[in-house]
Amino acid sequence: MSAPPMSAPLSSARRRRVFVVLVAAAALTILDVSKLGIALPAIQDDMGGDPATVQLMLVGYTLAYAVTLVPAGRIGDVLRRRTVFLVGASIFVVASIACAAAPTAELLVAGRVVEGVGAGLLMPQVLGIIQRMYPASERARPLATLAAVLTVTSLGAPVLAGVIMNLAGDALGWRLLFVVTVVAGLVVVPVAATMIVEPPSVRRAGFDAVGALLLGLGVVAAIAPLSASSGALPATPWPYAITAAGVVVLGAFMLYERLVVRRGREPLIDPRLFALPHFGAGVAVSGFMHAAATGGTLIVTIALQQVAGLSPLETALWMLPTTVASLLGAWIASRAGATDGPLIAIGIGVSAVTLAAIGLAFGFVPAGALPVVVVALLSLSSLGAGAAAPANQARTLQFAPEHRSSVAGSLIQFSQRSGSAVGMAAALVVYYTLFSSPTPGGQPAAGPMLALLLVSGLLAIGGMIALADHLRHPGGDRRHHTPNDVSHDASPDAARSTSARTAPLVGHGSAPEQ
Numbered sequence: 001m002s003a004p005p006m007s008a009p010l011s012s013a014r015r016r017r018v019f020v021v022l023v024a025a026a027a028l029t030i031l032d033v034s035k036l037g038i039a040l041p042a043i044q045d046d047m048g049g050d051p052a053t054v055q056l057m058l059v060g061y062t063l064a065y066a067v068t069l070v071p072a073g074r075i076g077d078v079l080r081r082r083t084v085f086l087v088g089a090s091i092f093v094v095a096s097i098a099c100a101a102a103p104t105a106e107l108l109v110a111g112r113v114v115e116g117v118g119a120g121l122l123m124p125q126v127l128g129i130i131q132r133m134y135p136a137s138e139r140a141r142p143l144a145t146l147a148a149v150l151t152v153t154s155l156g157a158p159v160l161a162g163v164i165m166n167l168a169g170d171a172l173g174w175r176l177l178f179v180v181t182v183v184a185g186l187v188v189v190p191v192a193a194t195m196i197v198e199p200p201s202v203r204r205a206g207f208d209a210v211g212a213l214l215l216g217l218g219v220v221a222a223i224a225p226l227s228a229s230s231g232a233l234p235a236t237p238w239p240y241a242i243t244a245a246g247v248v249v250l251g252a253f254m255l256y257e258r259l260v261v262r263r264g265r266e267p268l269i270d271p272r273l274f275a276l277p278h279f280g281a282g283v284a285v286s287g288f289m290h291a292a293a294t295g296g297t298l299i300v301t302i303a304l305q306q307v308a309g310l311s312p313l314e315t316a317l318w319m320l321p322t323t324v325a326s327l328l329g330a331w332i333a334s335r336a337g338a339t340d341g342p343l344i345a346i347g348i349g350v351s352a353v354t355l356a357a358i359g360l361a362f363g364f365v366p367a368g369a370l371p372v373v374v375v376a377l378l379s380l381s382s383l384g385a386g387a388a389a390p391a392n393q394a395r396t397l398q399f400a401p402e403h404r405s406s407v408a409g410s411l412i413q414f415s416q417r418s419g420s421a422v423g424m425a426a427a428l429v430v431y432y433t434l435f436s437s438p439t440p441g442g443q444p445a446a447g448p449m450l451a452l453l454l455v456s457g458l459l460a461i462g463g464m465i466a467l468a469d470h471l472r473h474p475g476g477d478r479r480h481h482t483p484n485d486v487s488h489d490a491s492p493d494a495a496r497s498t499s500a501r502t503a504p505l506v507g508h509g510s511a512p513e514q
Contacts, residue, residue, distance in 0.1 A: 018196055019142060021192050022146075025089055025126060025188050026123055026146065027149055028181055028185060028188065029123055030157075031157050031181065032181060033062060033157075033420060034155075034158065034297065034298075035157040035160065035161045036161070036174070036177065037158060037301050038158045038161045038162055038165070039177060039312070040058070041305070042165060043105070043108070045170065047108065055425070057108060058424055059424055061112040062294075062424070063113075063116065063224065063417075064112075064117050065417045066120070066414055067215075067219050067220060069123060069410040070269060071207075071216075071268065072124050074212075074268050074407050076125045077128065081124075081125040081129050081132075085129070086193055088119070088123075089185065089189045090189060091117060092181075094114075095118055096115060096178050096185060097178075097182050098110075098111040100178035120417075123409075124413065126146075127410070129196065130142055130143065130146065131400060136399050140395075143394040144330075144334065144393065147390035147394065148334075148390040151293075151330065151386055152323055154293065154297070155297065155319070156323040158319050159317070159323060161173075162314075162317065163313060165313070208268040210256065214249055214253035220246070221246025226426065258271050270407070273400070276399065278396055279397075279400075281396075281465050281469035282396025283412050285348070285466045286393065286396065286415045286419070288458050288459060288462025288465070289459060290417070290420045290423065292455040293420075293423075293459075294419070295420075295423030295451070295455040299452055300319075300378060303447075304318065304374065307367060308374075310371065321375055322379050323382070325380070327386065328386065329383045329385065329386025330387065330390050332386075333386070333388075333391045345466045345467040345470060346384070346387075348385070348462055349460075350384030352460040352463055354378070354380045355381050355455060355459060358377045358378060358452050359453040360453075361374055361377065362374075363449035396412055423458065426454060435447035
């Protein structure tokens with residue numbers, strides 16, 4: 001079922017069909033990020049496992065996903081993105097089968113990690129192929145549509161999980177969550193193999209193995225200790241020391257990448273990407289948004305069960321309006337302009353304020369009234385995030401160079417998955433450490449209150465970065481597209497000339513990510 005290399009541009013109808021397949025595959029990987037949150041109590045009751053093991057079922061997938069993304073993006077840029085996509089999708093489906101049949105909690109964690117590797121291989125190719133199918137002038141809308149679908153998938157996953165578990169029971173229900181992924185994957189992979197035809201691309205040979213090793217070690221060391229903290233702050237200094245060492249390794253990685261560029265070799269991540277208007281800021285904003293969205297949604301779904309006394313199905317049904325609100329936000333973004341800068345900052349601001357209000361609600365509102373108050377506020381938060389996320393992704397990736405398209409896409413996904421891992425881990429630590437402590441309002445729910453205030457603060461930081469970027473580059477989408485278009489289709493000599501012009505921006509620390 002192989003497809004021949006494309007020798008002519010895709011027709012509009014063929015492009016739409018390929019786009020749907022790519023979006024469906026990407027949505028499956030995001031479904032697996034958030035679907036287990038509502039099922040964690042049932043999994044622990046069914047399989048046992050200490051809190052750290054249960055927590056790794058969530059964070060292990062996200063962390064493996066994040067670590068794989070950037071190397072996979074570079075592999076896709078060097079080899080054929082279609083081939084790497086199919087390999088990643090196949091690994092993802094096989095690992096999902098293993099998760100559905102896992103006899104122990106430890107094997108379920110292992111299956112989740114392999115799932116994350118498959119997702120990390122798959123996702124950069126989705127973004128890379130989309131960027132190659134559409135010229136820069138037409139790229140904003142499909143990128144925004146992809147981001148909107150992924151946001152809705154993330155919010156809708158708990159609803160799907162709650163319905164399935166209510167119908168099948170806890171012990172069987174959580175396994176059926178993986179069966180759903182398997183069935184969908186067995187449809188998507190064969191269709192993708194026959195339908196996806198990759199547009200021709202300029203390819204730069206070389207793979208930065210040392211950079212990939214430094215990045216992987218740095219991310220795992222920086223995030224894993226908190227992720228495996230058993231829902232409480234570590235009592236020994238070693239986890240903090242490992243995290244600090246991970247941060248140092250990540251700093252060394254960025255210095256090494258600059259050295260690779262200066263020596264004229266191909267880096268894993270070209271630092272000059274961050275000299276593009278909106279790119280560095282957009283990647284950072286996306287990470288903060290996903291830390292808040294994933295951590296906040298997880299805390300709300302758990303707290304509605306443990307504080308307000310709702311069942312998994314009741315929690316899922318109460319969360320349904322948030323998905324509708326997210327869709328409405330995406331529609332607002334499409335009407336306002338797919339890369340509208342003020343919309344990003346305003347949407348994030350609305351979402352941050354309402355997340356903080358939800359935290360205060362757990363501290364002051366009686367348990368019986370919590371579902372109404374929390375869901376009303378969370379819907380408003382989802383409206384803001386649903387408008388901001390698609391616009392931010394489109395704004396960030398709209399003019400990525402051709403030979404860096406998969407890496408550019410993997411960077412924003414890397415930021416999202418790393419942000420999700422940090423957001424979930426930090427929120428769970430605060431939640432469980434302070435769960436039964438009294439709040440100023442007299443409620444025994446300081447854990448959820450402070451956890452939600454934490455993720456609200458993270459989101460507020462993202463909003464400030466977005467606002468600063470808009471003030472720095474108002475209308476930058478239109479003014480700065482010419483050099484990047486040159487790097488899309490120019491000869492290697494022209495590309496080197498473009499790189500030389502952007503190098504001083506990076507070398508002197510004036511790139512937008514600051």
